[in-house]
Amino acid sequence: MPSTRTPIRKRSASVEVAQGPVSAEAIASRLARFEQMCLIRNFEEEAERQYKAARIGGYCHLSSGQEAMTVGAVQAMREHDLLVTGYRCHGFALARGVPPQAVMAELFGRRDGCAHGRGGSMHLLDAGRGFLGGWGIVAGQLPVATGVALSLVRQGRTAAVLCELGDGAVNMGAWHESLNLASLWRLPIVYLVVNNEYGMGTSVQRASAEPEAFRRAAAYRMHGERVDGDDLDAVAEATQRLLSMARTDRKPAVLEAVTYRYRGHSVADAGLAYRTREEIAAHKEHDPIERVAESLLQMGAQESEIAHARERARAAVAEAVRFAEQSPPPELSALAEGVYCHGSDIQFARMRPGSPFGEQELVFDAGLGR
Amino acid sequence: MSAVEEMPAMTEARSGVERMTYREALRLAMREEMLRDERVFLMGEEVGLFEGAYKVSAGLLAQFGPDRVRDTPISEEGFVGAGVGAAMLGERPIVEIMTLNFLLVAMDQVVNHAAKIRAMFGGEVGCPIVIRTPGGAGNQLTAQHSQSFEGWFAGTPGLKVVAPSNPADAKGLLKAAIRDDDPVLVIENLPIYKEKGEVPLDPEFVVPIGRAAIARPGKDITLIAHSFATVRTLAVAERLAQRHGVDAEVVDLRSLRPLDVETVAQSVAKTNRAVCVEEGWPSYGVTAELAARIQSACFDDLDAPVERVGMAEVPLPYAKNLELAAMPGEDRIEAAVLHTLGRT
Numbered sequence: 001m002p003s004t005r006t007p008i009r010k011r012s013a014s015v016e017v018a019q020g021p022v023s024a025e026a027i028a029s030r031l032a033r034f035e036q037m038c039l040i041r042n043f044e045e046e047a048e049r050q051y052k053a054a055r056i057g058g059y060c061h062l063s064s065g066q067e068a069m070t071v072g073a074v075q076a077m078r079e080h081d082l083l084v085t086g087y088r089c090h091g092f093a094l095a096r097g098v099p100p101q102a103v104m105a106e107l108f109g110r111r112d113g114c115a116h117g118r119g120g121s122m123h124l125l126d127a128g129r130g131f132l133g134g135w136g137i138v139a140g141q142l143p144v145a146t147g148v149a150l151s152l153v154r155q156g157r158t159a160a161v162l163c164e165l166g167d168g169a170v171n172m173g174a175w176h177e178s179l180n181l182a183s184l185w186r187l188p189i190v191y192l193v194v195n196n197e198y199g200m201g202t203s204v205q206r207a208s209a210e211p212e213a214f215r216r217a218a219a220y221r222m223h224g225e226r227v228d229g230d231d232l233d234a235v236a237e238a239t240q241r242l243l244s245m246a247r248t249d250r251k252p253a254v255l256e257a258v259t260y261r262y263r264g265h266s267v268a269d270a271g272l273a274y275r276t277r278e279e280i281a282a283h284k285e286h287d288p289i290e291r292v293a294e295s296l297l298q299m300g301a302q303e304s305e306i307a308h309a310r311e312r313a314r315a316a317v318a319e320a321v322r323f324a325e326q327s328p329p330p331e332l333s334a335l336a337e338g339v340y341c342h343g344s345d346i347q348f349a350r351m352r353p354g355s356p357f358g359e360q361e362l363v364f365d366a367g368l369g370r
Numbered sequence: 371m372s373a374v375e376e377m378p379a380m381t382e383a384r385s386g387v388e389r390m391t392y393r394e395a396l397r398l399a400m401r402e403e404m405l406r407d408e409r410v411f412l413m414g415e416e417v418g419l420f421e422g423a424y425k426v427s428a429g430l431l432a433q434f435g436p437d438r439v440r441d442t443p444i445s446e447e448g449f450v451g452a453g454v455g456a457a458m459l460g461e462r463p464i465v466e467i468m469t470l471n472f473l474l475v476a477m478d479q480v481v482n483h484a485a486k487i488r489a490m491f492g493g494e495v496g497c498p499i500v501i502r503t504p505g506g507a508g509n510q511l512t513a514q515h516s517q518s519f520e521g522w523f524a525g526t527p528g529l530k531v532v533a534p535s536n537p538a539d540a541k542g543l544l545k546a547a548i549r550d551d552d553p554v555l556v557i558e559n560l561p562i563y564k565e566k567g568e569v570p571l572d573p574e575f576v577v578p579i580g581r582a583a584i585a586r587p588g589k590d591i592t593l594i595a596h597s598f599a600t601v602r603t604l605a606v607a608e609r610l611a612q613r614h615g616v617d618a619e620v621v622d623l624r625s626l627r628p629l630d631v632e633t634v635a636q637s638v639a640k641t642n643r644a645v646c647v648e649e650g651w652p653s654y655g656v657t658a659e660l661a662a663r664i665q666s667a668c669f670d671d672l673d674a675p676v677e678r679v680g681m682a683e684v685p686l687p688y689a690k691n692l693e694l695a696a697m698p699g700e701d702r703i704e705a706a707v708l709h710t711l712g713r714t
Binding site: 125135136177340 | 411437442443445447448449450451452453454455456457458459460461463478479482483488489490491492493494495496498527528530550551552578579580581582625628629630631632633635662663664665666667668
């Protein structure tokens with residue numbers, strides 16, 4: 001299949017809505033997506049507040065402005081499809097249905113976090129919902145996701161992997177190795193390149209000799225296309241089509257979604273050293289959430305329904321904070337739990353003599369291999 | 371390394387022992403585990419059609435087909451990572467890396483990914499991958515192909531590292547690694563692929579991870595080694611007995627992480643002297659770790675400082691005389707033992 005030759009870069013605030021009567025179901029479904037987008041935006045804004053109040057530590061990468069891409073892509077996934085992402089993963093976790101409480105508790109480093117306080121912002125995970133992490137090394141998740149797709153084939157499962165990465169990851173060797181393996185072995189995987197124009201503070205133009213990442217798929221005889229990442233429907237349609245192709249025909253693909261992050265690379269970055277306030281403001285003028293709100297009105301949704309959705313999203317985030325505050329921190333006596341599988345304590349028992357100072361109490365007696 | 375040994379015929383109820391090479395023992399372990407568990411598959415460069423760069427996987431493609439004996443491109447980061455992802459979904463991949471030197475280009479997948487998964491995600495998922503790869507030097511393979519990095523991996527929480535020195539342990543430890551629910555690095559060794567030994571044929575024969583072996587009992591001094599260094603050290607122990615009347619005990623570590631310090635400490639408590647031998651560079655290495663633990667665990671038992679013998683700390687040169695001089699050869703091990711015994 002030839003690559004799409006015309007890059008899509010639609011930046012109009014107007015939205016195209018199918019003509020004719022709109023069903024109540026269609027409005028309800030779109031309202032639900034709208035609410036998810038609001039939830040992600042509110043969650044990120046609250047995470048920034050909590051970070052600045054020193055209740056969240058480490059790195060904290062926010063995705064405000066990218067909600068249409070996130071929700072559109074995840075809504076296209078089926079129940080048994082699997083999701084693998086990089087470290088800007090709060091939105092993906094929420095869109096996949098991980099409870100906001102479990103995500104916020106993880107950011108707070110608490111026991112009821114989705115990774116029990118061991119992962120933090122970058123390493124969210126919910127295997128039961130098919131979300132296999134939250135990975136922190138740029139492009140490191142690509143070979144892993146490719147292997148997940150390999151195991152789907154080996155297990156004869158009709159499902160596909162959606163692997164998110166940023167525009168900065170496409171210059172890593174792991175990207176090339178993964179695309180080559182996926183195409184060579186015909187693996188059911190869609191690489192979703194979230195092009196938010198900057199890898200940290202370096203623009204795509206300053207980093208990539210081929211700034212249209214989707215075109216690189218052609219080097220691996222793989223389908224590639226670009227979509228307006230701020231257009232919920234366009235992202236959903238393209239992701240659904242490519243996932244279906246992966247699932248049923250075992251054809252991997254690259255989907256590049258062009259979007260923009262409002263905040264800096266992480267909370268610690270003001271995001272102004274490499275771009276102007278005017279540039280950010282210009283993007284906010286066609287905010288992806290407001291684009292969906294406008295389309296809802298055009299479909300016949302009531303103002304009050306939209307307002308209620310916004311309110312529910314705010315309430316869910318407030319509840320997530322309450323939950324996280326009340327969740328206890330992990331037990332010190334469980335420091336070493338999860339480092340090795342159950343039963344490894346027997347293997348490690350003979351390593352105790354001559355251990356470094358404190359190691360016996362901190363590690364051997366704190367759940368190592370239990 | 372071109373000879374391909376015949377595989378012993380598979381029979382129904384197997385028992386007893388059979389004499390075979392180290393590489394045949396590894397192959398037998400993989401064959402038995404692939405028969406035992408459908409989730410086990412082998413992946414790597416030249417493992418299928420070529421039958422393995424060092425012929426460890428000879429015959430497996432014909433028996434199990436290309437899905438379970440999967441040739442890969444030269445793409446270590448890609449296929450080690452693919453093994454990691456497959457393992458997360460419950461598969462049991464064995465990834466062969468042609469030599470330990472090439473594992474460095476997949477370091478991110480081993481250290482940042484495989485080793486972290488279980489802990490970083492709160493114990494919610496595991497990564498039961500096996501990475502097999504030979505290390506070692508001695509064939510004039512020069513600086514980029516003669517290295518022993520097992521200490522780097524053995525110092526990484528989340529990984530398990532084993533390094534068998536003989537055919538029986540090669541079979542038993544590889545089987546234990548495949549059955550283990552954590553990522554296990556199996557360090558093999560180029561010069562001992564052709565070494566022969568008695569190997570138990572019982573398909574349930576497994577060598578437990580985390581247990582050292584007394585390869586040679588003795589009372590005068592404890593020599594501690596792993597992999598090919600054990601073979602060398604055993605030869606030195608015989609020389610010491612014949613030429614110097616020294617009765618050395620040789621501890622073969624077998625596992626580097628977990629490290630069986632208890633066996634080491636018990637031996638040193640008996641002999642009061644220790645020489646640690648490895649083929650890697652000793653600085654920050656396996657022998658450095660051993661020396662630190664022995665001085666702590668056996669402080670009151672020691673009659674002499676713990677001595678170390680390893681690779682000379684230079685990138686290994688090509689010229690045969692220089693290569694031989696740099697390696698921890700029998701003469702240097704023997705000299706270290708005599709020095710530690712106060713005989714020099």
